[in-house]
Amino acid sequence: MKMCDICGKNEATLKVRQMDKEGRATELNVCAECARQRGLSGVEEIKSDSGAVLAELRSKIEKQDKEIVCVRCGMSFAEFKRAGRLGCAECYRAFHQQLQPILRRLHGAVQHVGRTVQQGRKRAQERLEVQRLRVELEKAIKAEDYERAAALRDRLKKAGDETGT
Numbered sequence: 001m002k003m004c005d006i007c008g009k010n011e012a013t014l015k016v017r018q019m020d021k022e023g024r025a026t027e028l029n030v031c032a033e034c035a036r037q038r039g040l041s042g043v044e045e046i047k048s049d050s051g052a053v054l055a056e057l058r059s060k061i062e063k064q065d066k067e068i069v070c071v072r073c074g075m076s077f078a079e080f081k082r083a084g085r086l087g088c089a090e091c092y093r094a095f096h097q098q099l100q101p102i103l104r105r106l107h108g109a110v111q112h113v114g115r116t117v118q119q120g121r122k123r124a125q126e127r128l129e130v131q132r133l134r135v136e137l138e139k140a141i142k143a144e145d146y147e148r149a150a151a152l153r154d155r156l157k158k159a160g161d162e163t164g165t
């Protein structure tokens, strides 16, 4: 439990980001009362209450939660509620509708999704690179520049192109 950085008396429930004179962002943990008095709006709820969110989830496992199952890892939404963790990146899609209202309160889950988005972007970049190298390779072959073609083939192999050309 974190105490409010302003009054030091109440439990902090919000994180507030403020800029100092040099433009550096500082984070304050504040209670709801101080936030209201000073007109501060929190950037996020404090992580520590994810424990409370999870406890709430665990206490509300419903029959139909067992029927919502991730096709990739086989985890059901009921199991997610019990464990408080997603089984794999695909779970997010499987439980999307159910997760929506609680995602904002569960930072762990949000971070998990963030990582997979980045991985997807990286893979897309790699695919683009392979395409580009293939075009270059064709050009090199047409120009009968075999030295360049060999070098390009090596790079294609490294870029993960299984088929070769």
Ligand SMILES: [Zn+2]
Pocket (backbone or CB within 6 Å): 004, 005, 006, 007, 008, 009, 010, 030, 031, 032, 033, 034, 035
């Ligand atoms: Zn306070």
Ligand SMILES: [Zn+2]
Pocket (backbone or CB within 6 Å): 070, 071, 072, 073, 074, 075, 086, 087, 088, 089, 090, 091, 092
């Ligand atoms: Zn899964």
